[in-house]
Amino acid sequence: MDKKKKIYLIGFMGSGKTSTGKKLSAILGWESIDLDKYVEVVAGKTIPEIFAEEGEAGFRKRESDALRALEAKNNCVISTGGGTACSNENIDYMLSTGYVVYLKLNPGQLKSRLVSGKVERPLLRGLDERQLLEFIKNKLESRESFYGKADIVVEGIIRDYRSVAMTIVNAMK
Ligand code: S3P
Numbered sequence: 001m002d003k004k005k006k007i008y009l010i011g012f013m014g015s016g017k018t019s020t021g022k023k024l025s026a027i028l029g030w031e032s033i034d035l036d037k038y039v040e041v042v043a044g045k046t047i048p049e050i051f052a053e054e055g056e057a058g059f060r061k062r063e064s065d066a067l068r069a070l071e072a073k074n075n076c077v078i079s080t081g082g083g084t085a086c087s088n089e090n091i092d093y094m095l096s097t098g099y100v101v102y103l104k105l106n107p108g109q110l111k112s113r114l115v116s117g118k119v120e121r122p123l124l125r126g127l128d129e130r131q132l133l134e135f136i137k138n139k140l141e142s143r144e145s146f147y148g149k150a151d152i153v154v155e156g157i158i159r160d161y162r163s164v165a166m167t168i169v170n171a172m173k
Helices: 017-028 035-043 047-069 088-097 107-117 129-147 161-172
Strands: 006-010 031-034 076-079 099-104 152-155
Touching: 006 017, 006 088, 017 031, 017 076, 017 161, 031 035, 035 047, 035 076, 047 088, 088 099, 099 161, 107 129, 152 161
Parallel strands: 006 076, 006 099, 031 076, 099 152
Antiparallel strands: none
């Protein structure tokens, strides 16, 4: 399998996976797939509804299934959810079927980007700013070993998604 026919964007919530995925796919002329949206369409409900009705375990099962359901697709950029890469089964699956890019931001950068996006993210609901930063630090630490297995790491994106996308294109050459 040619790893370069499929790109997976991984990283913490708020790291810009979806926006970078859109830019990158436009540059390459590839399809852009948002895994969270794909899960929602298959389930016929939103992610908060899945968490509420099936728990986090139910959601994780759905996202792992969704990842594998896209196996036959090529020439696509798949923006994953923040937790998709965080099992050995999933990160190894992605590394063997595509080119994996970790969009890396530090906890402070993630916090500023996530304060306004707490409602649609069940794991962040109800946290005040201090708790949010604490949550990000702890979760990031526990996830870093999975994210760090990526083929490439792109650090510190803030707003310029096009230059992030171009960095990825150049790294793949
Ligand atoms: C999650 C990240 C979310 C979504 C779900 C769980 C996580 O995706 O998959 O709420 O565990 O980090 P984004 O990274 O697109 O916010």
